Amino acid sequence: MRAQVLDAPRTPLRAAELPDPVAAPRQVLLRVRACGVCRTDLHVLDGDLRHPKLPLVLGHQIVGELVSGGERFGTGARVGVPWLGWTCGECRFCLAGVENLCDRARFTGYDVDGGYAELAVADERFCFPIPETYADEQAAPLLCAGLIGYRSLRFAGDAERIGLYGFGASAHIVCQVALAQGRTVYAGTRAGDDETQEFARSLGAAWAGDAMDGPPAELDAVIVFAPDGALVPAALGAVRKGGSVVCAGIHMSDIPSFPYEALWGERVIRSVANLTRADGEEFLALAPTVPVRTEVEVSPLAEANEVLDRLRRGDVRGAAVLVP
Numbered sequence: 001m002r003a004q005v006l007d008a009p010r011t012p013l014r015a016a017e018l019p020d021p022v023a024a025p026r027q028v029l030l031r032v033r034a035c036g037v038c039r040t041d042l043h044v045l046d047g048d049l050r051h052p053k054l055p056l057v058l059g060h061q062i063v064g065e066l067v068s069g070g071e072r073f074g075t076g077a078r079v080g081v082p083w084l085g086w087t088c089g090e091c092r093f094c095l096a097g098v099e100n101l102c103d104r105a106r107f108t109g110y111d112v113d114g115g116y117a118e119l120a121v122a123d124e125r126f127c128f129p130i131p132e133t134y135a136d137e138q139a140a141p142l143l144c145a146g147l148i149g150y151r152s153l154r155f156a157g158d159a160e161r162i163g164l165y166g167f168g169a170s171a172h173i174v175c176q177v178a179l180a181q182g183r184t185v186y187a188g189t190r191a192g193d194d195e196t197q198e199f200a201r202s203l204g205a206a207w208a209g210d211a212m213d214g215p216p217a218e219l220d221a222v223i224v225f226a227p228d229g230a231l232v233p234a235a236l237g238a239v240r241k242g243g244s245v246v247c248a249g250i251h252m253s254d255i256p257s258f259p260y261e262a263l264w265g266e267r268v269i270r271s272v273a274n275l276t277r278a279d280g281e282e283f284l285a286l287a288p289t290v291p292v293r294t295e296v297e298v299s300p301l302a303e304a305n306e307v308l309d310r311l312r313r314g315d316v317r318g319a320a321v322l323v324p
């Protein structure tokens with residue numbers, strides 16, 4: 001099969017011919033129809049996440065067609081593969097219903113090969129059926145940007161006025177869900193990023209502007225999607241007493257120090273790690289009812305490096321998707 005392979009951090013992906021993967025028991029072999037590109041892929045590529053399997057096929061938002069294997073899905077079924085690829089089922093976290101924190105979890109496109117390829121294998125117990133109403137390319141970003149964004153939104157509690165800082169793949173989905181729930185959305189972007197601010201307003205954001213300055217209104221919660229630690233004290237400054245700042249990314253630059261007074265008043269800072277299968281089932285049932293419409297930029301698999309560069313520059317409107 002053709003694949004884009006990471007040989008070592010901080011080197012471009014290499015176009016390669018690999019042997020076709022073989023499904024083990026409980027695994028499915030999928031023909032990849034689309035694979036979303038996630039900010040986490042950049043963190044793996046850049047060496048911010050330190051222990052990837054190498055060489056590695058990136059990609060953890062896979063929409064595939066079942067070729068063979070497993071017993072859960074039929075041949076030809078459309079199957080989604082998320083970041084959470086396997087959990088032990090027996091550690092204290094798995095037993096407590098927070099398998100996203102499993103001590104021995106394995107992640108797709110990190111510990112096991114992912115979807116920047118023509119074929120992929122995945123443990124069927126961690127896959128999801130893809131809602132019928134979505135085309136392959138539109139469905140792919142639901143699988144991480146959507147799922148983890150939704151988990152982050154849950155941690156924002158019943159916030160009515162919610163800030164989304166870093167308006168990329170995840171925020172553009174969360175924005176639609178939040179509006180459908182009757183919340184008001186404030187979109188924070190890099191200073192002067194008129195295009196993204198316009199995009200956020202077109203999706204219904206009440207305000208879009210420089211995240212470091214913050215919106216004119218006091219917020220109940222902010223979800224920080226951008227990997228810039230300086231946004232955390234900025235977000236804290238924008239939330240009311242008792243409000244939350246939820247950090248949704250897997251990696252962030254260091255958070256600058258700030259006076260305790262900024263946290264005082266029972267403000268909360270928390271991170272969101274990975275996803276549970278329950279998050280996936282809940283969100284994929286919800287998405288078609290909103291309905292969430294994903295804005296995607298589709299590129300051929302061979303252009304993976306260029307697409308990752310565009311994502312790094314903040315040059316993607318909505319979500320980027322690769323198609324083999």
Ligand SMILES: [Zn+2]
Pocket residue numbers: 038039040041060083144145
């Ligand atoms: Zn992701």
Ligand SMILES: [Zn+2]
Pocket residue numbers: 087088089090091092093094095099101102103104105
């Ligand atoms: Zn576990």
